[in-house]
Amino acid sequence: MDHTIDIAVANVSKTFATAAGPVEALRDISFTVPPGGFVSLVGSSGSGKSTLLRALASLETPSAGTIELGGQPPLQRVRAHELGMAFQDSALLPWRTVERNIAFALQTAGLPKDPDYVRHLIELVGLRGFEKARPAQLSGGMRQRVSIARALVTRPQLLLLDEPFGALDELLREKLNMELQRIWMHEGITTVMVTHSVAEAVLLSDAIVVMSPRPGRVVDIIEVPFPRPRGTELLRSEEFFRLCATVSDSLRSAEPAA
Ligand SMILES: Nc1ncnc2c1ncn2[C@@H]1O[C@H](COP(=O)(O)OP(=O)(O)OP(=O)(O)O)[C@@H](O)[C@H]1O
Ligand SMILES: [Mg+2]
Incomplete structure (x- = not known):
C-alpha cells in the first residue's frame, strides 16, 4: 500500500x-x-x-x-x-474476546473477516497468546493495545x-x-x-x-x-x-x- x-x-x-x-x-x-x-x-x-x-x-x-x-x-x-481511531473513551466489548473485539471493527466497517490480518495485528501489538482472553482478564495497558489494534484493523492510512x-x-x-x-x-x-x-x-x-x-x-x-x-x-x-x-x-x- x-x-x-x-x-x-x-x-x-x-x-x-x-x-x-x-x-x-x-x-x-x-x-x-x-x-x-x-x-x-x-x-x-x-x-x-x-x-x-x-x-x-x-x-x-x-x-x-x-x-x-x-x-x-x-x-x-x-x-x-x-481512518482508524482510538478515542479517550473507546471501550472494548466486555463479552467478546480480544480476537473478536478486533474482528468486530471489520464487521462494523462492513468488511469481510480477515483472520490473518487480525492475527497479524495481535502480534503487532504484542498480545499473542491472549487471543481468547476477554477484556476483564487483561491489564489496562493490554486493553489499550487492543484498542489500537482495533483502530488498525481496516488498514487505515490515517x-x-x-x-x-x-x-x-x-x-x-x-x-x-x-x-x-x-x-x-x-x-x-x-x-x-x-x-x-x-x-x-x-x-x-x-x-x-x-x-x-x-x-x-x-x-x-x-x-x-x-x-x-x-x-x-x-x-x-x-x-x-x-x-x-x-x-x-x-x-x-x-x-x-x-
Ligand atoms: N458537544 C459539545 N457541546 C458543547 N461544548 C462542547 C462539546 N464538546 C466539547 N465542548 C467544549 O469544548 C471545549 C473543548 O473540549 P475538548 O473536549 O475538545 O477539550 P480537550 O482539549 O480534549 O480537553 P481534555 O484534555 O480534558 O480532554 C470544552 O470547553 C468543552 O466543554
Ligand atoms: Mg480530550
Missing part, C-alpha cells in the same frame, strides 16, 4: 451552541501533517484537542475553515475505511489517537510508546495523537502542535528533529530534556497570567 494521505487543517474554528450560550472551542487552527508523519496535539484540559481530533474524524463539523485528508473531506475517508496511554504507569507507558513507534514505522500511517505527556509527545512526534486554553489556538508548532528509531537512551539524554522544556515553556506561556 502506498501511503500518500496528508492532513491539511486550515483556519478551523468551532463554536458549540449550548443552553448557557456559545462555547468557542477552537479558533483559527492551522497545521499540516505530511504523508506518513506523526504529529501530537498538546494543551491544557479544555483546549479543544478532542474537538479537533473529532473534526478530523468527521464527527464534528467546523464552524469555519477546512480540513482535507489527502485532498478530500474527512467524511469521504471515513466512508472508505481509511490514525487518530486521543490520549491512548492516559491512565498508565510511567514504565508501561514508555513500553507502549516504543511499540506505537514500531507499529507506526512499520505501517507508515499518518498519525495525529492527543496527549498530556510532553515526554510522550517529544518521543513520538515529528512535530508538536501546542494549543492554548479555551478557545484553543495554535501557540507553537515545535519540530522534533531526533532520528528514528528513538530508544530509551534518547529519553535520558540532555537534548531530549531540553526539547521537553521548550514544549513545557510553550504550554506555560499559553496560560493566562495568574
Whole structure:
C-alpha cells in the first residue's frame, strides 16, 4: 500500500451552541501533517484537542475553515475505511474476546473477516497468546493495545489517537510508546495523537502542535528533529530534556497570567 494521505487543517474554528450560550472551542487552527508523519496535539484540559481530533474524524463539523485528508473531506475517508481511531473513551466489548473485539471493527466497517490480518495485528501489538482472553482478564495497558489494534484493523492510512496511554504507569507507558513507534514505522500511517505527556509527545512526534486554553489556538508548532528509531537512551539524554522544556515553556506561556 502506498501511503500518500496528508492532513491539511486550515483556519478551523468551532463554536458549540449550548443552553448557557456559545462555547468557542477552537479558533483559527492551522497545521499540516505530511504523508506518513506523526504529529501530537498538546494543551491544557479544555483546549479543544478532542474537538479537533473529532473534526478530523468527521464527527464534528467546523464552524469555519477546512480540513482535507489527502485532498478530500474527512467524511469521504471515513466512508472508505481509511481512518482508524482510538478515542479517550473507546471501550472494548466486555463479552467478546480480544480476537473478536478486533474482528468486530471489520464487521462494523462492513468488511469481510480477515483472520490473518487480525492475527497479524495481535502480534503487532504484542498480545499473542491472549487471543481468547476477554477484556476483564487483561491489564489496562493490554486493553489499550487492543484498542489500537482495533483502530488498525481496516488498514487505515490515517490514525487518530486521543490520549491512548492516559491512565498508565510511567514504565508501561514508555513500553507502549516504543511499540506505537514500531507499529507506526512499520505501517507508515499518518498519525495525529492527543496527549498530556510532553515526554510522550517529544518521543513520538515529528512535530508538536501546542494549543492554548479555551478557545484553543495554535501557540507553537515545535519540530522534533531526533532520528528514528528513538530508544530509551534518547529519553535520558540532555537534548531530549531540553526539547521537553521548550514544549513545557510553550504550554506555560499559553496560560493566562495568574
Ligand atoms: N458537544 C459539545 N457541546 C458543547 N461544548 C462542547 C462539546 N464538546 C466539547 N465542548 C467544549 O469544548 C471545549 C473543548 O473540549 P475538548 O473536549 O475538545 O477539550 P480537550 O482539549 O480534549 O480537553 P481534555 O484534555 O480534558 O480532554 C470544552 O470547553 C468543552 O466543554
Ligand atoms: Mg480530550
